[in-house]
Amino acid sequence: MTTNTIIMDKPKILLFKGKGIISRLIRWQTNGQYSHAAIQLPDKRIIEAWHKPNRVRLRGPLQDWSNVEAFDVEGMDAAQWAMASSWLHRQIGKKYDFNGVFRFLSRRRKDKDDKWFCSELAFHCVKEGGIDLLERIKGAQVSPTVLSFSPLLKPSEPYK
Numbered sequence: 001m002t003t004n005t006i007i008m009d010k011p012k013i014l015l016f017k018g019k020g021i022i023s024r025l026i027r028w029q030t031n032g033q034y035s036h037a038a039i040q041l042p043d044k045r046i047i048e049a050w051h052k053p054n055r056v057r058l059r060g061p062l063q064d065w066s067n068v069e070a071f072d073v074e075g076m077d078a079a080q081w082a083m084a085s086s087w088l089h090r091q092i093g094k095k096y097d098f099n100g101v102f103r104f105l106s107r108r109r110k111d112k113d114d115k116w117f118c119s120e121l122a123f124h125c126v127k128e129g130g131i132d133l134l135e136r137i138k139g140a141q142v143s144p145t146v147l148s149f150s151p152l153l154k155p156s157e158p159y160k
Contacts, residue, residue, distance in 0.1 A: 010042065010078060011039050011040060011084070011085060012071060012156055013072075013147070014069070015034040015147065016144070017035065018067060022051075023035035023036065026143070027145070030145045032145020033148075034143075034148055037121075039122055042159060044062075044159045047059075047088050047089070049117050051098070054095060055095055056093060056095075056116055061159075061160075065158060072156040074151075074154050075131060076126065080130050081129055083130070084129030087125065088125045088128070095116075097115035098117075099115075119143055122147060127139070133152055133153065134147075
């Protein structure tokens with residue numbers, strides 16, 4: 001007897017190596033190679049916390065992949081991604097957390113709010129699916145580079 005398994009495409013974590021002045025400052029401050037994080041949906045659209053227009057947004061597919069790396073989350077199944085994606089879609093329109101970015105400088109703790117910066121949003125998205133990318137680390141402490149340290153992120157091909 002053969003069992004048919006439906007393989008569902010899963011979202012991917014994208015990490016960007018931006019070249020602009022803000023990206024260079026983020027990479028310098030966090031001592032790493034990445035300056036931005038986002039989630040890519042199987043339909044190629046991207047959900048990200050972005051400083052312009054100061055909110056979590058859903059945008060179309062990327063055109064330039066030269067400074068972007070994609071990752072699968074090891075051990076995260078389609079059902080977990082469905083929970084995470086549902087949560088992620090409810091975040092669209094919420095404010096960008098400028099103070100969260102500045103907390104990397106001051107190392108102050110974050111009070112609970114409905115604002116997100118890029119890597120914090122990606123980290124919490126996966127956590128909503130039941131996977132801890134980094135044990136004993138809170139989302140407000142996760143820069144794009146720190147996110148890349150998760151042993152559960154495996155290099156992958158993006159949806160192009």
